[in-house]
Amino acid sequence: MVIAPIGLGLDALDKMGADVHLGYPVLADHISDRLYVMVPAxxxxxxxxxxxxxxxxxxxLLLPCTPHGTAAAHWISAPRDNTPPLLQADTVALALRQLGQRQVAEPFRV
Incomplete structure (x- = not known):
């Protein structure tokens, strides 16, 4: 799932208690200010x-081939061989809705 801006997505992960050091696949696109959170298909x-x-x-979605990525896009939490289950889309969405007091300036654009 794609969350914009990055800061809002990071706040949602924090609210969920999703420790990015555990290896949940989470990618930051700094050029587009978007956070990509991998969820089950x-x-x-x-x-x-x-x-x-x-x-x-x-x-x-193009992914960095290294665990760290580049200045344009990098893994906030790189997947590992022993990666925990993917984050659930409904749980991430709920955390974002609970952060609803924080308004984004523009609606999400593709």
Whole structure:
């Protein structure tokens, strides 16, 4: 799922208690100010809103080939061999809704 801006996504992960040191796959795109949180396929229907959306099956996401990435995009939490289960889209969406007092200046744009 895609969350914009990055700071809002990080706040949601913090609210959930999702420790990024555990290896949940979370990628920051600094050029677009978006956070990509990997969730199980088919669960994104709960995560549509002003600051979030889910990539469709025919969209692609380029991932850094190194654990650290680049200045443009890097892993906030790089996946590991012993990665915990993916974060649940509905749990991330709920945390974002609970942070609803924090308004984004613009609606999410593709």
């Amino acid at each position: 088919g669960t994104g229907h709960t995560a549509q809103g002003r600051s979030m959306r889910v990539l469709s099956r025919n969209q692609q």
